[in-house]
Amino acid sequence: MVQFITEIIGKEVPQDPRIEELKYWCGEFHRLNLAPPYKGGSLGNLSFRLKTDEDPFIITGSRVGLKDKLPDDCFVTVHSCDLEEGIVFARGMKEPSSESRLHFAIYNRRKDVNAIFHGHSEEILACSDKLKIPQTKQKAPHGSIELVQSVLEILDDEFFLVMKDHGFISLGKTMKGAGEHTLEMYKMSL
DSSP states (O other): OOOSEEEEEEOOOOOOTTHHHHHHHHHHHHHTTSSOEETTEESOEEEEESSTTOOOEEEEBTTOOOOTTOOGGGEEEEEEEETTTTEEEEESSSOBOTTHHHHHHHHHHOTTOOEEEEEOOHHHHHTTTTTTOOBOSSOOOTTOHHHHHHHHHHHTTOSEEEETTTEEEEEESSHHHHHHHHHHHHHHHO
């Protein structure tokens, strides 16, 4: 359930050659069950920042099942967010992911982050204490401003963290970095 209003400012499908790399990582998240499927989509979302030091990003659309060979219209460009009013300004053929406000807030806070991968690996979540992964203090509903605030409280300079009773976030200077952080945590959790 999306907990914000989407203001669609255009129906253009994102055009960026880096979408091919994002598709690759969507396929990996699907293959390794890092973003398990559910009726109507996958439990996870992946994004990358369009330009260094700017907030706009491309993210998987809402209710998109992560898998191999996703078409370009499964991605949405988020241009900005009004976090207080709960409005996401986006372009694309789909609604942006329910975690778009979270991605926006992280990109806004951390100019060194250019990719954010979010998933729900049971293996990683079960081992988060053993692996000493920073974790939010309380559970918050997905897509909520409370979830955004709980992540910002512990974000600091971390590149991998867990949202209590929700999932994980892997941050990277590149998509490869965010993907490799995830794979490393996944291997250590097996």
